[in-house]
Amino acid sequence: MDELTAWLVLAHAPGLHAGTLAPLLTRFDSASSLVNADPAALHEAAVPPALIRYLRQGAFQLSTDLHWLDHQQHHLVCWGTPAYPMLLAELRDAPIAIYVRGDPELLCMPQLAIVGSRNPTPAGRENARGFASHLGRNGLTITSGLAIGIDAASHEGALPTAGRTIAVCGAGLDISYPKANAALADEIAEHGALISEFPIGTPPLRAHFPRRNRIIAGLSLGTLVVEAALQSGSLITARLAADSGREVFAIPGSIHNPMSHGCHQLIRQGAALVENAADIFAQLRPLAGALARDVARPLSDGEATDATRISAAPLDNEYKILLDALGFEPAGVDLLVERTGFRAGEVASMLSILELENRVASYPGGLYVRSGPEGTK
């Protein structure tokens, strides 16, 4: 069995996520040697019994996936490869593989998630489009869920911009859902990326959407909620973002607009109140720094975290360490992790910020170089 087929086998394994897979890949070196290993070796390696049973039954339905992947625009981005986005890899339950229709390199770009109600007010829709357009022009990739309402408006705002847009789907990428956004999905595939962790042919089950939401939050430096009712799925995305240590942003609105109440709840719980794009950029940089600081200087009881986020100045140290570690030859995240002692997700997050500031440039293959006056360009 070749490596691609082995990855598809693993991507189809029920309930398997990167947290379980990572130590097994280290042990077996590749997906194919894991999938092809004999049962005794699997037992010896303490592979979970459910996964052993799955691998032994052998009747994998991969032809639909393989056929779909046989198209120039279709890709599978596998865990542990340079193309796999480092911020997403931080999640304990990161997906094994990501199906991509469009440009897979977009996954490693610095992203902001914009999410919200399926039934927004006209003003909410305009805010989503406006923020996505402005942030996109400033180089942020806008990630959302392709739902009607705020999601669609966010994708539309970001599509024509430099940052472009990623739509994370709750079904297989051969399935057009929701139908109302079929034309938008085609445009996103053309100029951005449609992605999913669900194998080709998977229907858009209700249970898929919370899982889809964790990917939206996990890919992004932060999540902006534009309009959301209480009990909205967007609040779950925001909670997942906060749980992963990412920033949560919320736009306030009239107290008489039920679609503002979810945003107000988030603000009460500590989300950054956002009036304009500058508010978002102001928070993103300290966020990346605060992540790095966890490692560089462990906090007691986390009591300095807020202070860290308020003042950007003391963060420069970690960025300087990273830029020094980067030097003037292209280097990947793994090498930078080795050189700095920062965690991979932190390095990726800081690189994203430095890229936004044009202080580093990214090359194909997950490599980064310093740019600007002091750089090699």
Place this chain on the structure above:
Amino acid sequence: MDELTAWLVLAHAPGLHAGTLAPLLTRFDSASSLVNADPAALHEAAVPPALIRYLRQGAFQLSTDLHWLDHQQHHLVCWGTPAYPMLLAELRDAPIAIYVRGDPELLCMPQLAIVGSRNPTPAGRENARGFASHLGRNGLTITSGLAIGIDAASHEGALPTAGRTIAVCGAGLDISYPKANAALADEIAEHGALISEFPIGTPPLRAHFPRRNRIIAGLSLGTLVVEAALQSGSLITARLAADSGREVFAIPGSIHNPMSHGCHQLIRQGAALVENAADIFAQLRPLAGALARDVARPLSDGEATDATRISAAPLDNEYKILLDALGFEPAGVDLLVERTGFRAGEVASMLSILELENRVASYPGGLYVRSGPEGTK
């Protein structure tokens, strides 16, 4: 010189406030013995030289005040008397005396300040009127500054309610300012109270309004900002409230409404985001408890304050101590301070809350009794 005249002399003394006056009153027993004391006694008592000079020059212009006070509806509420509001007395620079046109007993009622822009949106005006009306029907007295815009709408909303309304003026009470609110001022005098620290005849100078604002904030358990631009005077009132340990409330709004930006700034700085009146009542009770807790169990570095405010349950102790101390005979704040060891302002604040909950009733002369099923009624 009689006591009333002596108080007027002190009320006219430039820059004199209760923080300076309090130890002198303790030393001299009454305002008249202070004002009538000979220079040697004043020097011996370490009376500030400026005050000695003022008292010695002797040409006090009090006839306008005395003439104004010769009216059934006009009153002077002097520092250190039972009629002087305890929450206001907490301010280091509390006024020596308060001129009142209307009902002076209103000053000791539990109050919420509602303030905001002179140029609100129609929705802001409706919110002010709606909150004032609802809170007033639930027994809170609404205090504001008689300005056009949010102030006027707040007074109007509260006027017909049980809680009624207090207007704090930046000029002498014989001067109608602003003219546009002259009819409203008359109505407030009839059903509530117009008050000022400025002697009769004082014009509405620009410098008076920050001083007026500290009284609005100082009288109130909390301050609600409805709509305010950045740089608005309402933000000063809110800061004064926060500095006195009172709660600050702000109503969010559209990010495209400049009159919401001041409220958003307050929320970012820690003001409670308010969607409805219940949000305000939810915060007021823990506030009063947290004040008491400062005394009952000193906090280290204030780190438990937030936790205290989130959960109301552990606060019941202080309220129980106070209710036990109150017993079933009428008692004043001083006696309760003696019995509980709480500070006067804390006792006053907690009594206000208990009064809102109908667990105590206030009697003339600053006395309180327990009421309700367990009480004497």
